[in-house]
Amino acid sequence: MNSEAKALLWLVTFALISILCASMVTKEELYHEERNSLIQLRDSLSSIVNLHSNWTGPPCYKGRSRWIGITCSGSNVAGIVLEGIQLTGSLPPDALSNVTYLSNLSLRNNALHGNLPNLDGLMYLQIVDLSLNRFSGSIPTELTNVPQLNDLQLQDNLLNGTIPPFNQSGLFSFNVSHNFLSGPVPETEVLKSFPKNSFDHNLGLCGDVIGKPCNEARPVPPAAPPRAPVSPRHAPAATAHAPAAKTGATPSKAGPSALQLHRNSQLEAWKLVAIAIGAAMVPIILFCLFMYFHRRNKNSKQDEELLGIPMAYFEKADKSSGSKEQKGGELEFFNKEKATFDTDSLLRSSAVVMGKGGLGITYRVTIELGPVVTVKRLRNVSAVGRKEFMQQLQLLGKLRHENLVEIIAYNYSQEEKLIIYDYVPGSSLCQLLHDNKGAGRTPLPWASRLSVVKGIARGLTYLHQCLPFHKVPHANIKSSNIIISNNYHYPKITDYGLQPLLPHVHRLAVARSPEYSESKKSTCKSDVYCFGLLILEVVTGKVPTENPEEVPMPQWIRLALKNEWSTDVLDLEMVSEVENHEDMLKLVEIALECTELDPDKRPKMTEVAKKIEEIKEPRSGRNSWV
Numbered sequence: 001m002n003s004e005a006k007a008l009l010w011l012v013t014f015a016l017i018s019i020l021c022a023s024m025v026t027k028e029e030l031y032h033e034e035r036n037s038l039i040q041l042r043d044s045l046s047s048i049v050n051l052h053s054n055w056t057g058p059p060c061y062k063g064r065s066r067w068i069g070i071t072c073s074g075s076n077v078a079g080i081v082l083e084g085i086q087l088t089g090s091l092p093p094d095a096l097s098n099v100t101y102l103s104n105l106s107l108r109n110n111a112l113h114g115n116l117p118n119l120d121g122l123m124y125l126q127i128v129d130l131s132l133n134r135f136s137g138s139i140p141t142e143l144t145n146v147p148q149l150n151d152l153q154l155q156d157n158l159l160n161g162t163i164p165p166f167n168q169s170g171l172f173s174f175n176v177s178h179n180f181l182s183g184p185v186p187e188t189e190v191l192k193s194f195p196k197n198s199f200d201h202n203l204g205l206c207g208d209v210i211g212k213p214c215n216e217a218r219p220v221p222p223a224a225p226p227r228a229p230v231s232p233r234h235a236p237a238a239t240a241h242a243p244a245a246k247t248g249a250t251p252s253k254a255g256p257s258a259l260q261l262h263r264n265s266q267l268e269a270w271k272l273v274a275i276a277i278g279a280a281m282v283p284i285i286l287f288c289l290f291m292y293f294h295r296r297n298k299n300s301k302q303d304e305e306l307l308g309i310p311m312a313y314f315e316k317a318d319k320s321s322g323s324k325e326q327k328g329g330e331l332e333f334f335n336k337e338k339a340t341f342d343t344d345s346l347l348r349s350s351a352v353v354m355g356k357g358g359l360g361i362t363y364r365v366t367i368e369l370g371p372v373v374t375v376k377r378l379r380n381v382s383a384v385g386r387k388e389f390m391q392q393l394q395l396l397g398k399l400r401h402e403n404l405v406e407i408i409a410y411n412y413s414q415e416e417k418l419i420i421y422d423y424v425p426g427s428s429l430c431q432l433l434h435d436n437k438g439a440g441r442t443p444l445p446w447a448s449r450l451s452v453v454k455g456i457a458r459g460l461t462y463l464h465q466c467l468p469f470h471k472v473p474h475a476n477i478k479s480s481n482i483i484i485s486n487n488y489h490y491p492k493i494t495d496y497g498l499q500p501l502l503p504h505v506h507r508l509a510v511a512r513s514p515e516y517s518e519s520k521k522s523t524c525k526s527d528v529y530c531f532g533l534l535i536l537e538v539v540t541g542k543v544p545t546e547n548p549e550e551v552p553m554p555q556w557i558r559l560a561l562k563n564e565w566s567t568d569v570l571d572l573e574m575v576s577e578v579e580n581h582e583d584m585l586k587l588v589e590i591a592l593e594c595t596e597l598d599p600d601k602r603p604k605m606t607e608v609a610k611k612i613e614e615i616k617e618p619r620s621g622r623n624s625w626v
């Protein structure tokens with residue numbers, strides 16, 4: 001009896017232990033998948049915060065995390081909150097699908113691009129804030145299946161397509177404003193409950209939810225739907241009335257699969273039908289072609305939304321005031337030779353969004369039978385008076401330098417302020433430095449970096465000489481405002497001299513200078529500071545931090561130099577060019593002078609440029625440009 005009881009006891013203990021072990025093993029497994037997902041995320045993004053060195057070891061330990069931005073619930077990751085740390089890159093499509101217990105995801109205020117992540121199957125997800133990024137593509141329909149979603153913030157991105165029919169009863173906060181969404185807003189109980197400004201500033205949303213009838217936006221109701229699928233050549237024209245074209249496109253998605261079924265069973269019949277449809281289409285196509293050319297010639301109002309600016313903005317100024325000085329309809333050119341187009345042709349031309357920043361939206365516009373130009377549509381400048389605006393633009397329009405993007409024209413109206421620049425084909429310095437990190441990236445060699453820095457220094461020196469009475473001649477020096485043309489010879493500076501027009505100075509790069517953050521004062525020396533930061537970005541390959549709680553880049557580099565880690569600060573991409581290390585560090589020294597905390601200790605732009613010119617460009621590197 002006694003021995004039997006003992007045996008039973010052993011058995012029970014053994015069973016308990018094995019159950020415990022088994023449960024530990026499964027925990028362990030979950031944790032591995034989560035960690036792998038986060039590591040995948042870490043490696044596809046870059047940021048001013050070094051996630052690479054911080055996201056090491058276990059993400060969760062005893063309910064707490066030592067990883068920046070991660071919160072845990074037990075040993076599972078429950079929150080990923082990385083806000084305003086200049087994350088760049090795009091999210092791998094399924095990066096989060098294994099973070100099973102995720103409930104709070106916020107990546108707001110970064111510079112992420114690409115499609116929104118797939119969040120299907122995340123049963124506990126409540127908060128999704130991806131606002132203030134550069135996400136593009138459409139809002140995934142799967143988001144409507146996330147059961148516990150109660151807060152979705154997607155505003156200020158570049159999203160297009162239509163809004164899926166969200167109807168989760170718990171969804172109480174929702175914002176998709178400032179995107180390029182179009183089509184009818186689905187009339188679900190839940191979407192109806194949000195205020196209109198959740199949908200503001202999109203390309204062409206309509207429907208009862210936002211109180212804007214859908215029909216009005218369709219200029220040629222009978223002809224429009226067949227046109228989109230029939231004649232792709234007319235795509236530019238079709239985008240003019242986006243809502244009509246897009247709603248026309250949605251049903252056609254269902255088309256191919258339905259047709260395929262058909263094809264499998266009754267091929268012959270299908271061919272006949274196709275021929276019949278084709279024949280029936282001929283007159284419609286002819287009609288469309290006729291309408292298309294007719295409209296082009298007639299300068300009708302139907303194309304008015306290509307730039308997203310209603311023609312009325314330009315005309316209103318014209319009509320309401322008979323007098324000439326109030327005239328808002330025409331573009332003011334600075335160079336007669338470049339005055340080859342007018343407001344009309346500008347608004348009729350196809351426009352592509354190049355970027356959306358603090359100052360407004362930038363478009364590349366291909367003028368019909370004319371040049372390609374860059375159009376900057378300023379936002380938040382409604383307070384600026386006409387005279388002030390004109391004076392400033394007259395000043396800037398006279399500037400000519402091989403390292404400045406030339407301003408061709410401007411237009412001032414009550415509702416819109418446009419600045420039209422020469423279009424420089426190429427990429428921004430920011431893109432060249434930070435995009436496509438990882439495999440497949442072509443590294444940017446030292447020679448290229450040096451010649452870019454030299455060009456910028458020349459351009460800035462010119463600007464400082466030409467705008468001597470300005471408090472800060474450029475005021476917005478940062479890598480995204482430097483365009484490197486495709487032939488690589490001249491880096492061109494853009495976005496200069498706009499500070500006097502902007503009430504919100506804090507949006508400009510000049511706000512990074514220490515004197516600005518302390519006393520809200522800025523001078524030419526603040527430009528020098530920003531230029532110093534730019535050099536550091538070029539040499540280290542890291543984006544300078546704007547987070548006040550982080551060690552600023554100049555200090556961090558000073559620290560590194562003091563500790564003899566000097567080559568640690570150099571961008572890994574050019575560390576192999578050992579023979580140039582000395583010159584690279586010379587440039588770092590110049591940058592550190594530019595970023596002295598005390599503005600009086602910083603050199604003037606002319607001196608900076610002179611010192612930089614003294615650094616010789618390596619012979620071998622020359623070829624890398626061509």
Ligand SMILES: *[C@@H]1O[C@H](CO)[C@@H](O)[C@H](O)[C@H]1NC(C)=O
Binds near residue numbers: 057067
């Ligand atoms: C990551 O950074 C945070 C905040 O700076 C710090 O508290 C933590 O110890 C770091 N973790 C690791 C593993 O270095």
Ligand SMILES: *[C@@H]1O[C@H](CO)[C@@H](O)[C@H](O)[C@H]1NC(C)=O
Binds near residue numbers: 037
């Ligand atoms: C998620 O985990 C499963 C199981 O380990 C794995 O097969 C899959 O590749 C993971 N998905 C991602 C996107 O990492």
Ligand SMILES: *[C@@H]1O[C@H](CO)[C@@H](O)[C@H](O)[C@H]1NC(C)=O
Binds near residue numbers: 081
């Ligand atoms: C989600 O993250 C935000 C940003 O840090 C925080 O304010 C909020 O309290 C978090 N919500 C939950 C439910 O954890």
Ligand SMILES: *[C@@H]1O[C@H](CO)[C@@H](O)[C@H](O)[C@H]1NC(C)=O
Binds near residue numbers: 136137138160162
């Ligand atoms: C959204 O934009 C992408 C890329 O710009 C384009 O390929 C796609 O067709 C657009 N989708 C819709 C629905 O307009």
Ligand SMILES: *[C@@H]1O[C@H](CO)[C@@H](O)[C@H](O)[C@H]1NC(C)=O
Binds near residue numbers: 189
């Ligand atoms: C949305 O949800 C509500 C309440 O759960 C339900 O009454 C309604 O039928 C659903 N669908 C739409 C299209 O509103």
Ligand SMILES: *[C@@H]1O[C@H](CO)[C@@H](O)[C@H](O)[C@H]1NC(C)=O
Binds near residue numbers: 156175176177178
């Ligand atoms: C949506 O976002 C925009 C832009 O950030 C903001 O102006 C608006 O107030 C927001 N609406 C709601 C309902 O939160």
